[in-house]
Amino acid sequence: MNHVPYIGSGPYCYANSFAMMFGDRGPSTAVIEFAAGGPFGMQLVGGMLPFFDPYGWTPEAGFDDALAALGWTSAVRRGGTAEQALAALGAALADGPVWVGPVEMGHLRHQPGMTGPIGADHYVVVLGLADGWVLMHDPQGHPYATLPVDDFMAAWRAESVDYATPFTLRTSFRQIRTVTEEAAIEAALPAARRWLAMEQGRHLPAGTIGNAEAAERLAGTVEAGCDRGLRDHLVHFAVRVGARRVADAATCLGRIGRGEAAAVMDRQARLIGALQHPLVVGDDAAAAALLRRLAPSYGELLTALA
Template structure:
């Protein structure tokens, strides 16, 4: 297996890597992403009868950050607010308190309100995570893994994005993780068992047949402009990279599942090419192949989880 390293939208993973690195913990982004267990199956984001929006994952980044920290033996401080309209002074004070120990992972944010990004007007409602470095003179200093290191925003502007009103999956507004301490170092077999257990639970709780139904919808109705752009710039290449990272992690423990993930990664690469060529019939066929492999992967995850 030849591993891929490059521009992939793994903002939650890269933000956590940056924070842990500042604490002196050496973690690889591709390994951490595999432990997030995000890139399995598929879920419907918008159930349009002709042109549904489908993401090729079955997890939520905020939950996955906490799962990942736990299985690696960390203790940490976190904070979020379930109901909007809380006292922002409390939020600012909690952030400042966490920053006394080191950088803080923050998200989800609404990318459409991160005004240092020149494309922010086109990104309303897109979820994002960043690594906050400091809070000085009313400005939030941060590294944004979308290619914007050393950014800053006024706190009152930053919290508008941080409230995440347009992000459907959030556990609450103003989510953050900091104060990381490693209290134990679990072995690789223990981590593998934890990952397998999460894979099983997420497949059991998730929707079945989404990829196959999506392939059929594309075959019947073609693609909307929104679908084309989402797949061109985001979802297929992200799904391919996630599948490769999962394959590498699984290879030591379960070669059969690892081989399936590597084949799925290759087909997501082909799906990207089919989409660029605007060949809906070919894309539907490729997605059907992904569905078949994912069904087998799901069976093994439930069996071995």
């Protein structure tokens, strides 16, 4: 069966935010995700919370590698007091949009149902700041959203996002060399192999496991009885973004002639995507069987990328 690239909605917040900052000179979101390393592995953080991304990976951990592979640079500001951060944001906006995150999505009250922290990271592009309101493009589906400054600052403090440094922003995006998408994909391969080999994880919560072991452990957990919190995390976020980023990686690998690796990642994407229905309807035995089929694919992919 041929690989069919996916085009559509999904939780691609940081890739979409980068694409907005790059403008018409930027690569596709698929290439941005590939360059950031997100598609290459699976982890069970603390032995409990699953993500279809590499062992020890966070979005922040992949950004500098991604910018280097894509031929871009930016300036980063982190920390300080809320007053200092708000002043820095206002000053940066004089030169154009500002990339902000991670933020705690639960404080973004323009999104329906958000009333407080939920432990979910998110990224936005801030466009303006005036009269006690923040104007932003929120890639969750809210262009030109407005939010009271107090709510925005609570989100930007990101106290419930485990990897976050409060008040992180990026400015001064600058293209330092022209890189084709194919060249960017090639340039990102060494980092992809390191992530897949679980060589780059640092400062991990105790009990964190990756790849085949993570898939097998999650299969057992789901089979024994998937609780509401785990099921909601999987069906609303982890499966959706995991299937998409892995499918996008298969597309990228196919573009540079890495057919064997592309085929493995296409199979991974199909298995991850197929989890959605059984998890939604409560067929946990079927979901566990899919995860067990997924487990050996991480070793196969590392061999194919070697």
